[in-house]
Amino acid sequence: MSQPQGTAPAYQQPGYPPQGQHSSSNVVVVTQPQPQVVAVGTCARCGIGHVSRNFTVLGIIIAICFFPLGVLCCFLLMEKRCDRCGAAF
Structure with missing residues (x-):
């Protein structure tokens, strides 16, 4: 087996295609919508x-x-209020 001068011997590793041959593969990119950040x-x-x-x-x-059940009612009756616009929730 004589090889032309200036070329390296071709080695083939198991599980890989030989050099000079390319395997084709399909790549599927799936984009997911980004969730909205709620502060x-x-x-x-x-x-x-x-x-x-x-x-x-x-x-x-x-x-x-x-008391003591009234404390639970106190927490249930808490009011949420915005410090900027004054809206109550």
């Missing part, structure tokens, strides 16, 4: 203000009068 504490109405949670007067009165 926690941002007002749904104005989108800028921070929503804070405050105890209502009625909730505090119920918590004092009907």
Whole structure:
């Protein structure tokens, strides 16, 4: 087996196509929609203000009068309010 001068011997590794031959493969790119980032504490109405949670007067009165179950009612009666636009949720 004589090879022409200036060429390297061709080695074939198992599992790979021989040199000079190319295998064709199909590539499928799937793009997924990016989820929207929602900042926690941002007002749904104005989108800028921070929503804070405050105890209502009625909730505090119920918590004092009907302790220990009144504390649960106090937390259930919390009011969410935007510090920028004043919207209550």
